[in-house]
Amino acid sequence: MTQTETSGGRTTANGDSSAEPVGGSRAWLVWGVAVGGYFLAMLHRNGLGVAALEAQSRFDVGPALLSLLPMLQLLIYVLLQVPAGLLADRLGPRYTLVMGAIAMALGSLLFALAPGIEVAVAGRFLIGLGDALVFLNVIRLAALWFPRSRYALVSGLTGVVGGSGQVASAAPMAWALDNVGWVAAFLATGGFTVLMALLVLLVVRDRPEGAAGRSTVAEPISVWEALKEALRADGPRIGMAHHAAVMAPFTMMMVLWGYPFLVNGLGLAEGTAALGLTGLAAGALWVAPVAGALIGRRPGVRVHLALILGGSLSLGWLLLVAWPGGPPVALGITVLAVSALGQTVAPTISFDFARDGIPASRTGVASGLVNMSGFSTAVVCTVAAGLLLQALPDEPTSYQWAFTPMAVGTTLATVALAFFIRARSRNLAS
Numbered sequence: 001m002t003q004t005e006t007s008g009g010r011t012t013a014n015g016d017s018s019a020e021p022v023g024g025s026r027a028w029l030v031w032g033v034a035v036g037g038y039f040l041a042m043l044h045r046n047g048l049g050v051a052a053l054e055a056q057s058r059f060d061v062g063p064a065l066l067s068l069l070p071m072l073q074l075l076i077y078v079l080l081q082v083p084a085g086l087l088a089d090r091l092g093p094r095y096t097l098v099m100g101a102i103a104m105a106l107g108s109l110l111f112a113l114a115p116g117i118e119v120a121v122a123g124r125f126l127i128g129l130g131d132a133l134v135f136l137n138v139i140r141l142a143a144l145w146f147p148r149s150r151y152a153l154v155s156g157l158t159g160v161v162g163g164s165g166q167v168a169s170a171a172p173m174a175w176a177l178d179n180v181g182w183v184a185a186f187l188a189t190g191g192f193t194v195l196m197a198l199l200v201l202l203v204v205r206d207r208p209e210g211a212a213g214r215s216t217v218a219e220p221i222s223v224w225e226a227l228k229e230a231l232r233a234d235g236p237r238i239g240m241a242h243h244a245a246v247m248a249p250f251t252m253m254m255v256l257w258g259y260p261f262l263v264n265g266l267g268l269a270e271g272t273a274a275l276g277l278t279g280l281a282a283g284a285l286w287v288a289p290v291a292g293a294l295i296g297r298r299p300g301v302r303v304h305l306a307l308i309l310g311g312s313l314s315l316g317w318l319l320l321v322a323w324p325g326g327p328p329v330a331l332g333i334t335v336l337a338v339s340a341l342g343q344t345v346a347p348t349i350s351f352d353f354a355r356d357g358i359p360a361s362r363t364g365v366a367s368g369l370v371n372m373s374g375f376s377t378a379v380v381c382t383v384a385a386g387l388l389l390q391a392l393p394d395e396p397t398s399y400q401w402a403f404t405p406m407a408v409g410t411t412l413a414t415v416a417l418a419f420f421i422r423a424r425s426r427n428l429a430s
Helices: 025-050 052-059 068-079 081-091 093-113 117-132 135-145 148-168 170-179 182-203 223-232 234-246 248-265 270-283 287-297 301-322 329-354 364-391 398-402 404-429
Strands: 003-005 011-013
Touching: 025 068, 025 093, 025 117, 025 135, 025 148, 025 170, 025 182, 052 117, 068 081, 068 117, 068 364, 081 093, 081 135, 081 223, 081 364, 093 117, 093 135, 093 182, 135 148, 135 364, 148 270, 148 287, 148 329, 170 182, 223 234, 223 364, 234 248, 234 301, 234 329, 234 364, 234 404, 248 270, 248 329, 248 364, 248 398, 248 404, 270 329, 287 301, 287 329, 301 329, 301 398, 301 404, 329 364, 364 398, 364 404, 398 404
Parallel strands: none
Antiparallel strands: 003 011
């Protein structure tokens, strides 16, 4: 497969001759229903955080064992990204989204009725499996329903909905647990997810009516060929490096270590730390659609934004871990703020790069590889930080050693990003 250059340095795969979709109100309706499923997936993903204390009592487990549940769920999500991409390419977004919703609903049912930790683990496994099928198919619908110039904007808006779900999911779950109890709260979450699956089945279609090709989108190719196709193209390689550099840092902080670092590492009050972390996450959401609209009009700006974000985060995290005697509060907050900005903008840029050189009918695997690179970096660095903190003395400067893997990982990913961008420029010039 060869590539041809388009405006702004974007590339398309030769032979991808299908007419570009025009978007319109029907496209926004399809995307809106699908992204509603993504919002619910974030509720499932983050609901355990609110229920953690009650879960300890209900299942009679300590915090160490309980902490394995969200990490297991995140690990499943990471491992299933490429299989989910293959499934999206072969089965199509509509049915894959329905499968994901049903898996999350069944997982929520098991978690609601679990008599012990073993069944609870099985429930979180199903939730992680269903969650893995959602995001890739939402942005896949964006590729199939919207023109290329709108793809970055729709990807950015998808990230905003996911981020909003991450920020807003705590309040309704906390209210439900307090007012209707554990079983009813999680059964209701599962029930809403079943309704969403039915709505997807009724409203969502894989591509606009009359579009060329089969409704299930892609002619099957082998797993190995699909991986080679994605990894040969310059765009997915750039997207993978960018996602690892820019998305992973704040993901690590939101998943586990942001609050402890603000309290024990920087000395903030508990209430201030909780409010500050939520404010940083919510305050950066507006940037993604702005960046998406800008990239849609001027695609060449992607390279500059990617390198600026990667370089800024690399410098910031290196300063954070190397500052003598521990970082000042201003530096710590600034690094977290830039990291929050990076996590918000990452899908807009990373997945737009991932489409370069890949037929629109086979973007699932490329998107899966990009998503896996960011989340796998976050998981590895989150676990490494925990192991280092357990081995080090209980003092503020221990967080600098604990965050060294992230600082090194972000820097190496940024170097890889610059290398792949330069290689793409040489390929296009030749």
